[in-house]
Amino acid sequence: MTTLEGKKRKLPPKVAAMLARKRMKLQPGSSTTPKVTANEPRPSSELRERGKTVRLDQLKWKEVELPDRLDDYEGFFGLEEVDDVEIVRDAAASTLTYKTHTENILSDRERQELQKQKQKPPHEDYEDKDVNEESPPPDAAGDDEEEEEEKAEVDNEEEWGGFDSDSAEDNDMEADENTGDFGINPFQGLVEESLDASNGVDVSAWAQLQLSQDSLASLSRLGFAKPTAIQELSIPEIMAGRDVIGKASTGSGKTLAFGIPIFERILGQSTGDEHPETETPSEEHTPTALVLSPTRELAHQITKHLQLLASGVPNRTIRVVPVTGGLSIQKQRRLLSNADIVVGTPGRMWEVMGDSNGVIDQLKRISFLVVDEADRLLSEGHFKEVEDILDSLDKSTDENETVSQESTRQTLVFSATFHKGLQQRLKGSKKRDTRFLDPKESMEYLIKKLRFKEERPKFLDANPEEQMAENLKEGVLECPAMEKDLYLYATLLLNSSKRTIVFSNSIHAVRRVTASLQALNQPAVALHSHMPQKARLRSLERFAAAGANSKSAARSILIATDVAARGLDIPDTETIIHYHVPQTADFYVHRSGRTARAGANGKSIMLCSPEEVGGVRRLIHKVHPNSKSAIRSLGIDRRLVGKLKGRLTLAQKIANAELSNAKEKVNDSWVDQAKEDLGIDSEEERDWAEKEGRGRGWQKSEKSKVGSAELKSFRRELKALLQTKINTGFSERYPTTGDMDIEELKRGLHGDFIGKVPNLEWNS
Numbered sequence: 094m095t096t097l098e099g100k101k102r103k104l105p106p107k108v109a110a111m112l113a114r115k116r117m118k119l120q121p122g123s124s125t126t127p128k129v130t131a132n133e134p135r136p137s138s139e140l141r142e143r144g145k146t147v148r149l150d151q152l153k154w155k156e157v158e159l160p161d162r163l164d165d166y167e168g169f170f171g172l173e174e175v176d177d178v179e180i181v182r183d184a185a186a187s188t189l190t191y192k193t194h195t196e197n198i199l200s201d202r203e204r205q206e207l208q209k210q211k212q213k214p215p216h217e218d219y220e221d222k223d224v225n226e227e228s229p230p231p232d233a234a235g236d237d238e239e240e241e242e243e244k245a246e247v248d249n250e251e252e253w254g255g256f257d258s259d260s261a262e263d264n265d266m267e268a269d270e271n272t273g274d275f276g277i278n279p280f281q282g283l284v285e286e287s288l289d290a291s292n293g294v295d296v297s298a299w300a301q302l303q304l305s306q307d308s309l310a311s312l313s314r315l316g317f318a319k320p321t322a323i324q325e326l327s328i329p330e331i332m333a334g335r336d337v338i339g340k341a342s343t344g345s346g347k348t349l350a351f352g353i354p355i356f357e358r359i360l361g362q363s364t365g366d367e368h369p370e371t372e373t374p375s376e377e378h379t380p381t382a383l384v385l386s387p388t389r390e391l392a393h394q395i396t397k398h399l400q401l402l403a404s405g406v407p408n409r410t411i412r413v414v415p416v417t418g419g420l421s422i423q424k425q426r427r428l429l430s431n432a433d434i435v436v437g438t439p440g441r442m443w444e445v446m447g448d449s450n451g452v453i454d455q456l457k458r459i460s461f462l463v464v465d466e467a468d469r470l471l472s473e474g475h476f477k478e479v480e481d482i483l484d485s486l487d488k489s490t491d492e493n494e495t496v497s498q499e500s501t502r503q504t505l506v507f508s509a510t511f512h513k514g515l516q517q518r519l520k521g522s523k524k525r526d527t528r529f530l531d532p533k534e535s536m537e538y539l540i541k542k543l544r545f546k547e548e549r550p551k552f553l554d555a556n557p558e559e560q561m562a563e564n565l566k567e568g569v570l571e572c573p574a575m576e577k578d579l580y581l582y583a584t585l586l587l588n589s590s591k592r593t594i595v596f597s598n599s600i601h602a603v604r605r606v607t608a609s610l611q612a613l614n615q616p617a618v619a620l621h622s623h624m625p626q627k628a629r630l631r632s633l634e635r636f637a638a639a640g641a642n643s644k645s646a647a648r649s650i651l652i653a654t655d656v657a658a659r660g661l662d663i664p665d666t667e668t669i670i671h672y673h674v675p676q677t678a679d680f681y682v683h684r685s686g687r688t689a690r691a692g693a694n695g696k697s698i699m700l701c702s703p704e705e706v707g708g709v710r711r712l713i714h715k716v717h718p719n720s721k722s723a724i725r726s727l728g729i730d731r732r733l734v735g736k737l738k739g740r741l742t743l744a745q746k747i748a749n750a751e752l753s754n755a756k757e758k759v760n761d762s763w764v765d766q767a768k769e770d771l772g773i774d775s776e777e778e779r780d781w782a783e784k785e786g787r788g789r790g791w792q793k794s795e796k797s798k799v800g801s802a803e804l805k806s807f808r809r810e811l812k813a814l815l816q817t818k819i820n821t822g823f824s825e826r827y828p829t830t831g832d833m834d835i836e837e838l839k840r841g842l843h844g845d846f847i848g849k850v851p852n853l854e855w856n857s
């Protein structure tokens with residue numbers, strides 16, 4: 094247990110009891126029975142003599158019961174326990190065996206049920222309540238690079254645990270617990286829409302790729318009539334055994350570009366008569382592929398996508414297993430034992446690999462290593478973990494060598510964006526550079542570390558000219574810096590999109606904007622890395638559920654940091670709004686790529702204050718170096734915007750009050766916790782505990798506290814305003830003159846924008 098100021102930290106009684114119980118169980122070499130239940134005492138000698146020898150996966154594991162709120166004890170989520178097991182260590186053979194009584198052993202039928210459970214998509218885990226309810230364990234930090242960045246950018250004020258999770262989300266969760274409904278599946282839309290269209294489309298256009306009947310049957314069921322450009326380019330190369338680096342615009346089907354050849358390999362190796370019910374995990378089993386993904390959401394989405402393809406294969410069960418933070422590590426370890434494809438985030442993968450050599454040995458034999466969203470994954474945030482993973486995969490079994498002689502696996506690297514210099518080098522148009530350690534070149538360093546089989550992997554670029562999706566419309570909406578919220582609200586009202594994602598550069602803004610929009614009755618949900626994993630998935634699920642049934646809102650809005658910028662594929666996401674101008678051109682590409690996917694239409698709108706013009710200018714330079722009219726200036730009826738001001742001001746007051754009151758609540762609970770931890774209970778010592786708390790980043794802000802009477806009156810006032818129709822009168826467009834001159838903007842002749850497009854509906 095950690096200590097604070099030399100004093101032992103006191104755990105809440107429920108957690109302490111749990112730990113005490115846990116310590117008593119499964120103590121290797123212990124001479125006593127690990128735990129003896131009260132009603133059925135079994136001395137260890139009895140177990141030793143009469144108990145049956147079992148494997149760990151034959152035991153009836155039970156989930157450890159946890160307190161309702163765990164604060165910073167999240168690492169215990171997802172623990173499983175088993176009673177009455179004797180662990181016998183054979184020191185000579187360095188082995189452990191487990192003995193237990195028959196009631197503790199799974200019957201064949203129960204094992205089959207469990208096997209079936211293992212086949213379930215990852216989000217169904219939540220129905221079993223086997224879920225990390227709160228934050229990811231501290232040692233899983235770094236799991237998402239975005240999280241690291243965001244953590245750095247969050248000031249102390251923000252470290253109060255999150256409005257989403259501490260109030261609204263938790264209440265909801267409780268309600269769900271009562272009804273027993275824990276199902277979370279943000280990618281359900283992907284499944285249903287794909288399968289709906291799937292009474293079998295003609296897949297003759299895939300013929301040239303010479304896929305197996307099983308793969309074709311599955312593609313037909315999914316309704317994918319023909320391969321996308323990147324699939325057409327990369328599938329034959331990968332099937333021919335080549336290492337591939339693939340670049341293609343967002344939403345162009347890169348997942349199946351590597352997924353289909355992996356399936357082909359698995360199907361080729363399979364005898365065709367495997368049945369999951371009778372298969373037992375084997376230490377000899379080797380996954381065919383390891384896919385590394387930069388974010389948890391993306392890892393789950395890739396898993397879902399591949400599971401969907403697998404579900405259409407008639408004769409073979411292909412197991413796709415996610416290994417990410419925020420979910421039970423024990424469960425993931427068990428699922429790994431018979432996985433065909435492992436999809437993991439680097440942090441959790443390394444954790445799982447680090448504590449068991451068996452996993453490393455299994456993964457050393459993989460046929461494919463896939464690095465998805467490679468530029469992100471291989472940049473600083475994940476650098477160390479990815480490097481460690483690669484080093485372990487390549488470590489020689491011969492003690493005299495540090496690295497095994499040659500790599501037999503194929504390495505597949507995909508992204509929509511790659512650093513330009515690297516692209517040139519990959520294409521062979523520039524001489525290879527050996528000066529690797531410039532940060533911008535870290536990708537190249539790791540590309541080298543990837544140990545491709547070939548000297549020069551095949552570089553395939555499906556969109557050499559244009560990196561934005563084909564049917565994406567892009568615009569800029571100028572607004573004063575202090576009125577971004579107002580212009581965002583107006584844009585949302587004027588824009589009839591079913592699903593809109595609003596991207597912000599800071600977690601604080603995500604919280605604030607979400608709370609304001611919710612006060613304005615907008616169907617807004619938040620997503621950022623300081624939310625517990627379950628709340629993150631729930632937000633995505635709510636966002637994706639819009640219009641799905643009569644109960645869900647017809648439209649939905651996700652307010653997110655860049656943790657949602659990569660890879661997410663939510664159908665009917667029609668508009669992206671950049672509340673803050675993205676920090677890099679690549680972020681702009683990936684954020685905007687959440688719409689206009691798989692040939693659909695979409696819009697990307699940047700809210701731009703005068704201070705941000707320089708950034709927008711640089712961004713346009715990079716993203717559209719050759720196009721004069723790729724980004725248009727948007728006009729908006731400013732009188733109408735002005736009429737929304739009263740509503741917005743009240744909504745902001747409500748949001749600020751809610752946020753600061755929630756923070757206050759957390760502060761108080763922190764002080765209580767600190768007092769308990771430090772073993773103090775007098776009021777005089779409260780100040781000291783508070784100071785300790787501050788040292789850990791907690792801030793108390795008395796001045797922003799708003800009384801409940803005042804809050805109620807704000808709410809009443811806003812309700813009345815929202816019921817009053819706004820008289821739009823005649824339309825007065827943003828007073829600008831002529832189309833925005835992108836060339837002029839790029840040359841920087843003017844400090845601000847000039848131009849117009851009459852309205853937000855892009856119909857001019």
Ligand SMILES: Nc1ncnc2c1ncn2[C@@H]1O[C@H](COP(=O)(O)OP(=O)(O)OP(=O)(O)O)[C@@H](O)[C@H]1O
Binds near residue numbers: 287317347
């Ligand atoms: N051949 C196909 N025909 C039609 N739709 C397809 C095809 N292949 C994939 N899709 C669909 O296209 C969408 C985007 O695919 P995917 O998520 O793999 O894109 P991506 O290129 O990885 O995007 P990003 O760069 O944003 O991660 C998915 O909904 C997927 O189901």
